[in-house]
Amino acid sequence: MSTEVKSEVLKVLEDRHSVKQYQAGHKMPKADLEQLLTSTSQAPSSWNLQHWKLLVIEDQAQKEKLHPIAYGQKQIVESSVVIAILGDLEANKNTELVFGPAVEAGHMSKELYDTLAAQIEGAYQYPQVARDEAIRNASLAAMQLMIAAKALGYDTCPMGGYDAAKFVEAFNVPARYVPVMLISVGLAATPARSAGRFSLDQITVSNTF
Numbered sequence: 318m319s320t321e322v323k324s325e326v327l328k329v330l331e332d333r334h335s336v337k338q339y340q341a342g343h344k345m346p347k348a349d350l351e352q353l354l355t356s357t358s359q360a361p362s363s364w365n366l367q368h369w370k371l372l373v374i375e376d377q378a379q380k381e382k383l384h385p386i387a388y389g390q391k392q393i394v395e396s397s398v399v400i401a402i403l404g405d406l407e408a409n410k411n412t413e414l415v416f417g418p419a420v421e422a423g424h425m426s427k428e429l430y431d432t433l434a435a436q437i438e439g440a441y442q443y444p445q446v447a448r449d450e451a452i453r454n455a456s457l458a459a460m461q462l463m464i465a466a467k468a469l470g471y472d473t474c475p476m477g478g479y480d481a482a483k484f485v486e487a488f489n490v491p492a493r494y495v496p497v498m499l500i501s502v503g504l505a506a507t508p509a510r511s512a513g514r515f516s517l518d519q520i521t522v523s524n525t526f
């Protein structure tokens with residue numbers, strides 16, 4: 318990676334802040350939305366099972382429905398699109414979809430496939446593992462989405478402030494998926510204030526506790 322590209326990536330990371338005021342009424346062009354979702358889908362995941370489902374809420378009436386569920390946070394109705402990041406509690410069901418084509422193409426042996434599939438099924442016997450994996454991997458997609466949005470000229474706000482049970486009911490979310498967070502995406506009306514961070518001394522431990 319060239320130094321120039323590297324510094325651009327670091328600038329995007331530095332410039333991302335949670336924006337709560339958007340240019341209301343802006344509609345995101347389809348090409349931008351597709352790029353955003355494609356970049357999001359490139360996030361890494363355990364066994365590449367891609368434990369996420371992205372509920373893309375662009376319709377203003379649907380955003381109005383979500384508004385009270387998200388405790389009246391105005392970024393829900395003023396941003397261009399709200400993306401609900403859902404974690405897949407049954408990502409083990411993706412094994413065949415993910416690895417089947419590699420076996421068929423001869424890139425993966427049937428033995429290796431069977432070993433992987435047994436490993437995955439073993440792990441997914443435990444509901445806590447399934448839930449941890451869903452939230453962990455979908456959270457990586459969420460972060461990737463926010464960075465990609467910034468690189469495309471948009472701002473975002475991740476939101477955990479909503480009633481998950483009401484959200485599931487109102488948007489008919491199947492039991493297979495656990496809501497992880499909502500992310501508003503749009504054009505900033507007012508730049509966000511930069512939130513402080515702990516110093517490296519405060520957040521790091523060298524080698525061992």
Ligand SMILES: Cc1cc2nc3c(=O)[nH]c(=O)nc-3n(C[C@H](O)[C@H](O)[C@H](O)COP(=O)(O)O)c2cc1C
Pocket residue numbers: 333334335336337390474475476477478479498509510511512
């Ligand atoms: C999981 C999660 C949930 C959050 N929930 C909300 C929320 O409901 N409403 C809100 O305005 N900001 C929310 N935030 C934004 C945080 O307040 C913000 O990320 C933090 O203050 C750091 O600021 P920055 O994102 O601008 O760097 C949330 C952030 C995360 C990661």
